[in-house]
Each structure stands twice: as C-alpha cells, then as structure tokens.
Amino acid sequence: MAKSMKNPPTYGVTSVDHALQLAVILQVEGSLTVSEAARRIGVARSSAHRLLATLVYRDFAVQKEDRSYGVGPVLEIADKAQSNVSAIRAAALGPLRTLVDTLDETANLIIRTGRTVRFIASVECAQALRVGNREGMVFPAHQVTGGLISLAALTDEELAALYATAPTDTSDERPDLTKLRSDLRAVRRSGVAVNLERSERGVVAVGRGVTDSGGDTIAAVSVSMPSVRYSPERVKALVEALTTTAEKISAGL
Structure with missing residues (x-):
C-alpha cells in the first residue's frame, strides 16, 4: 500500500500550529529564548512570548532563571521510557x-x-x-x-x-x-x-x-x-x- 501524503488541514488554526511547532522544538532541540522562538516560526516577538506563556501555563514548557524556555513536565513524560x-x-x-x-x-x-x-x-x-x-x-x-x-x-x-x-x-x-x-x-x-x-x-x-x-x-x-x-x-x-x-x-x- 502506498504511503499517504501528510497534508496540512484546511481548517488549521495558525496560532495552534505555531504553539505545536514550539513544543516540538523544545522537546527535540532543547531550550530557546523568545527571540529565537519568534525567528524560528516567523512571528513577532510579542506573539512568540504569548505562545510560550501559554505553553508554560499548560506545563508543556517552563521558564528558566535566565528567562529562556525549556521543556515542561508534559513533554518530559515522553522520555520516561522505563515505565510505559x-x-x-x-x-x-x-x-x-x-x-x-x-x-x-x-x-x-x-x-x-x-x-x-x-x-x-x-x-x-x-x-x-x-x-x-x-x-x-x-x-x-x-x-x-x-x-x-x-x-x-x-x-x-x-x-x-x-x-x-x-x-x-x-x-x-x-x-x-x-x-x-x-x-x-x-x-x-x-x-x-x-x-x-x-x-x-x-x-x-x-x-x-x-x-x-x-x-x-x-x-x-x-x-x-x-x-x-x-x-x-x-x-x-x-x-x-x-x-x-x-x-x-x-x-x-
């Protein structure tokens, strides 16, 4: 069977997509600043800040002492391979x-x-x-x-x-x-x-x-x-x- 192509949904919400992109970056690549987040997903710094604040609120991210953002408890669970x-x-x-x-x-x-x-x-x-x-x-x-x-x-x-x-x-x-x-x-x-x-x-x-x-x-x-x-x-x-x-x-x- 041919592998189906993954197409973006026509009803996609841009802000949701941006938040998910940031969550993936945090989990796969590690910490990033507001400026780096804005550059990576192509939005204004204020928008990136709001997205990261929302991820922190939902425990997908945490804000560190140096004001950068790192992976939060929700995403850390994925690394808990020793207990399914x-x-x-x-x-x-x-x-x-x-x-x-x-x-x-x-x-x-x-x-x-x-x-x-x-x-x-x-x-x-x-x-x-x-x-x-x-x-x-x-x-x-x-x-x-x-x-x-x-x-x-x-x-x-x-x-x-x-x-x-x-x-x-x-x-x-x-x-x-x-x-x-x-x-x-x-x-x-x-x-x-x-x-x-x-x-x-x-x-x-x-x-x-x-x-x-x-x-x-x-x-x-x-x-x-x-x-x-x-x-x-x-x-x-x-x-x-x-x-x-x-x-x-x-x-x-």
Whole structure:
C-alpha cells in the first residue's frame, strides 16, 4: 500500500500550529529564548512570548532563571521510557473505578518525572462535595501524596542529587530537605503517604505505591477527599482499599 501524503488541514488554526511547532522544538532541540522562538516560526516577538506563556501555563514548557524556555513536565513524560505510561494507565482505570465505588471518594494515578508529578488518571466520585478530576495536572513532587511515595523510593543519595541543582522553573518551590527527609522516613516505615492540606486547602489525600514485577515503585495511587470527610479513624479502611487497588494495578501490568 502506498504511503499517504501528510497534508496540512484546511481548517488549521495558525496560532495552534505555531504553539505545536514550539513544543516540538523544545522537546527535540532543547531550550530557546523568545527571540529565537519568534525567528524560528516567523512571528513577532510579542506573539512568540504569548505562545510560550501559554505553553508554560499548560506545563508543556517552563521558564528558566535566565528567562529562556525549556521543556515542561508534559513533554518530559515522553522520555520516561522505563515505565510505559499508557500501559500503567490502562491497567489502572478498572481498579480506580472499583476504588471509587468502594470509598466514594475521588481516586488518582500519579507518576513522577524528576521533581514533579503528573496525574495521569483520575476518577471522580459521585458525591456533591468532592475533589474534582485532577487528570493532566502537574505538582511539585514534595507537595502531594504520589510524589512523597515516589520520593520515598529513592535513597538519601538519590534524593540529594535530585535537589542538588537550582530549580529550572522560576515558579518551582524548593523544599526544606531536612523536613522532607523526615517525612519520607515516615512514608518508608508505613508505605503510606498522607497529605493533610499540604498541596491544597480543604483537601486531604492518602496514597500508596504501585510496584512493577521487580518491586520498584513506578507510580502511586491515591484517594482525595474534602477535609471535612477525613478523620484518622478512616485511615485503616482507606489504606486497605488502596493496597488492594495497587496490587490489582501491578498484577495488570
């Protein structure tokens, strides 16, 4: 069969095409400045700045301390070849729905890329007051349960190396490493991370790791709920349901 020719769509939107071009340049070639971006796609500097700002807003890019732009968490996921994101997500959707049916709280699947984590699957519960869908959102790893679970899987040396350099994103908050190490020791002991309004006021989350066949942590599963529905007495039931879910996801990989 002859290979079909790739033609641009007649309904294409120029600004969308320009943004996609910049995203590809960032992923394939690396960092660039506003002036370089304007020159590469043939637009005014002000237009290039608006396009890059939009990519930053959607986590396709980050602005560095030198004001140049680099690849963001969304595009970094493509480099995470050691864990097949699509396969993990596919294995998780069924167990996540069962988890929501069991607890009637919103459930999430989270992976770490460097210092950030991304919610790659989210299933909302049916309660009127609930935590909304988080799919696609990116957070600093030290602020959310899934990130704490993933960071706890690192050695002290690996953790130090991860945070050894200054953040490339000017909006990135550098954690207090002494406190973070203390938090991670607690996570290692229990195998569970609890986020008591750490990342968002009024929201509590509990998380547990998902491991591969070799026992390495490759993702985390969590349940998020309004703080008014959380109590320490719920933790046991939450952890039991999370453990069952994590085991089902691991088995489905």
